[in-house]
Amino acid sequence: MARNKEKLVLLLDVGPSMHGVLPEVEKVCSMLVEKKLIFNKDDEVGVVVFGTEETNNELMDEVGGYENIVVLQDIKVVDGDLIDILKKLPRGTVDGDFLDAIVVGMDMLIKKYKGIYKGKKRLCLITNAIHPTKDSLEGSKEDQVGTLAVQMTAQGMKMESIVVRGILSQDANKRIMDENDRLLSIFSKKTRSRTVYVDSPISLLGALKTRRVTPVTVFRGHLELSQQMKIKVWVYKKTQEEKFPTLKKYSEKAPSTSKFATHQVMVDYEYKSVDDSSTVVPPEQRIKGYRYGPQVVPISDAERDAVKFKPEKGVKLLGFTDASNIIRHYYMKDVYLFIAEPGNTRAILAVSAIARAMKEMNKVAILRCVWRQGQQNVVVGVLTPNISQNNKIPDSFYFNVLPFIEDVREYQFPSFNSFPASWLPNEQQQMAADEFVQMLNLAPSGKEEALLPEFTPNPVLERFYHHLELKSKQPDAAVPPLDETLKRITEPDLELDFENKSVLDSLCKHFELKENSKKSARRLLPEKPSGSNGEDGNGNVSDARAVDSIGQEPVVKIEKIGDLTPVQDFEVMMTRRDNPEWVGKAIREMRDKILSLLTNSHGGDNYLVAVECIIALRKGCILEQVSPSPSLCFCCCFFLNLLCGFRCFCLMEPGPYNNLMRYLYRYCQEKEISTFPKLLASMDVTLISKSEAVDSSNFTDDEARRFLDKIKPEPKD
């Protein structure tokens, strides 16, 4: 597998003009190494920064020059230290020279692997390329770059350059930028290099491929136009979802101190008769049954093999058709890439000719594909041309799977024109909408397209790897908040909204939304078990929610629980969705409120309000079955100390409630308060049981109810 290892040198510009984006550079580079630690453990990485005050590299020692370049880390097998280095990049003080840095990087790769290693060697340059490079001693800069490019190809190196521009770099000298761009483009033309320009922090995070996936062909063989003519092609995946890593199950049975414990969990399946669960049916006695309506039809594998559909491997052309016949939303899957067999000039020409003719005529091809021998189904799909923009890269095709008859549901929907006139937009409304669609433009001409899929990283994966790194240092580290930069993928761009404020206001003004009064029992609030609103008896609260369900956020932003309407304040805070912190804060404040009501009560005057608050808290805890902020855990711990002996469910919502109830129970016993528990009992306020909060409570309904009996003082007689 040595062939598969990658040797990578990161060339990072840390000069003063880059300081603004260095946090993003640190993030994306450490993510790169974090993923390598999991998926490509044997890869080797070196780190070079340029634009530093100091100088420290071998070339300077050997030949002089190459100032302000520091080799932060010699090329070595990836490890955790590398991440620590990348997370704390030095802030440089001088404007760096990226050409010098490239030479240093190449030199490192050549010295380390010359003659011994033939695998992947890569340079990755991140710079804004706005500062002049030094003049070369002999010949022009272009000549110098040309020589470097030849060297690079000869040494089998690839280079990836990410150039940070636009709003991310200050206004710079255009002449110098143009010269630098021209120099970089020589690399792209003459070597297997790629240069991308990014102008937003999101695309900087997305521009560097942080996980190296070795491409595997789905199919190698003929694309059959007819029996007389076949073109040799290879098929790859063009898109494929990078899934959330599958984590293994961890067993805590073995002592954590044991050196030899694997902590692995084996999953064992036992097949038992439905009628008699004591007998285990051995594998050879099992047979597969397939559903056909209410019946289950048993078929053994051998029988099935004999009668199943067995198409021959091959990719065959069914015909060409107008591109307009294939509507985009019929695409069923991720995307395949068809390339001509590498090195086969004729095949490359044939693919190029057909792709270009298809493009000119606006046609697509329909294919029938069986990728592997033994595959038991066929796919019919659409082949579209992909005309290469890069001279080095041959033309190719994209392919996607189309639905069969069985895959399509032909539902009928009312025509918009059949709607009553009152449902249709009037002229002013249509104008407001037109303007809105026009102005809220994510791809304005002359600027980088925002949220381009190619440059938009998956925020969930970023969060996972970030958390993983945190946990490796501190095992109980809490889940970090979503990265601020990546949060912008999930929410509208405030700047864009601000620029178009008048357009947005006009849209809001022209359209009016009302909650359907007939349907008021069901709300649009998300993440709540259905039916939970049914028993909502509090009129004020439902009004507050009604507003919330239409608007994005409550009209009045409640930020703390006040004295006047604690229940309502709590409810509103619980429904705030602009920050997950609110739920934790609401619960925390509510609990404090309840305790203060109780302790500050004179002759029980606050009891009724306190019970109302408890009821609201109880409902809130059931509705929000999510883990709260870490500060809440702290609170739980506080309670835990108070009530030693009780198990803390601090990561689960009902925990705070149930714990609070137990605390109150103690409190009342100690202070010999009997009216309050009575009041609770009379209102039927129990612990939260397992049936209400499946994942988080360990109490059965009975146990929860028995708590009431316990809390009720003994009858006096």
Added chain:
Amino acid sequence: MDLDPEDVFKDEEDDPDNEFFQQSESSKEYVVYLVDASPKMFNTTCPGKDQKDEIHFHVSISCIAESLKTQIICRSYDEVAICFFNTREKKNLQDLNGVFVFNVAEREQLDRPTARLIKEFDCIEESFMREIGSQYGIVPGSRENSLYNALWVAQALLRKGSIKTADKRILLFTNEDDPFGSLQGAAKADMTRTTLQRAKDIQDLGISIELLPLIRLDEEFNVSVLYSDLIGLDSEDLAQFIPSAGQKLEDMKDQLRKRMFTKRIIRRITFHIVKGLSIQLNTYALIRPTVPGAITWLDSVTNRPLKIERSLICEDTGSLIQEPPKRFQPYRNENVKFSMDEISEIKRISTGHLRLLGFKPLCCLKDYHNLRPSTFVYPSDQEVVGSSCIFIALHRSMLRLKRFAVAFYGGSSRPQLVALVARDEITTAGGQMEPPGMHMIYLPYSDDIRDAEEIFPDTEDDAPRADKDQIQKAAALIKRIEMKDFSVFQFANPALQRHYAVLQALALEEDDIPETIDETVPDEEGLARPAVVKAIEEFKLSVYGDNYDEENDHLGKEKVGGASRKRKEIAENAAKDYDWADLADNGQILLETLG
């Protein structure tokens, strides 16, 4: 290598357990097909394919048969009953005249479709006259009202289950727009009144009645005589589904087929357009891969289903793990542990709503921006009045300005960016071809996009490009092999057809498996036409010169790998070894089925 039959229909990365592809069992449907069997249904024809006339009764029966076959595959939890009225014989629990409920053995009258029901219903026309018979049930001088009786029987059949858990529908097939036309005076008024009252009672119970009118060439089906009142339609709705008189049979069948299935909402979602403006949308899965149902393991001795018990065992100690275990990821030489709560917290980065981020020109949506089948969205005013109005306004703007919307869909399984592409309605005589609304296309992240085209070449040279002549020859070839009327769903899935043909044969204990046709093979005959062959030869010559055969020879010598050769042998032997009829004769195949 032994291929696992469970993998039959999935590619490596498909996950059939994904909720995205699952059909929910909770949204089942109870349907009574109510078919008019009056002599008029047998006398009236409409011209079908090849100038052959088809009688209306036959059209109805074949539509129902087709729908049953779809139902047993895709929606087998639905329950159906088939009921004829205007029949000579009667068979129903109420013992009402002129109504015959068709059923087969081992099945309740309203029940899930079975292989036997489908098979016997397929040949019902052969025995219909003999066993059920056709006869007008509403005649002057008699107090019988077969339509009333039919509705009563249908209502009684649908008494089962609660409307909370199932949609209940009566689908009425008839070509008689004036069933009481033969009556006069008080008798007619009386019967009309009682029938309408019966229909109203049914609808009050939450059962919908839908009319599937069969139309003659020469005469219009006048809904306003009786049926508009009976099914409670207003005039706008009427114009929607009554096709013009004289339309083609195929179109009528198309429309019947579409009307037989009700829409199912997968989810109601809130769409935040801007701050303070959030509307309600319903999402629908119009396109999803249909796969054979899950495998049920059986005990081959008793044919009773097996239950699978999963237990987690600690590899170090061998002890059973009761509580849900934590997860871990080996990282930096240690095991980093995560609780399930932490994992769901990591994944929760948004509220589950659909949040508009902006718009882009349609050309920004590339062919490779795709991961999964799209989801259709259509507005609903059910809970937020005004949703449709904004939706339609945006829909129109997007169509006119050729823009699509980019939004963030924060679902729990995979929060991601989506493109919302507006589509205008397309209708033909056969009804709606494309519904109006927006299609939600799931966009990849940069992590999901690969640059396989950039792996090659290793040389310094530029990649070869076709010249003008080669492109012209390719264009000529494209013109020759053109499929003019291609539509995306013209092929049945041959693997699925085969699978169900085998199941049906086994379920009905038949020896022969019906032949299934693979419609996806190329049209060899068409490709062999001289003009096509000439275009191909010319293209071949322009690209390969005279070397094509040489190159092909070279390809022919390609080594067949040991593994694939072995696989081939096994496959051939398997086919040899298993003679289907033989196996059945020898009783080696377990033909018992389970209820």
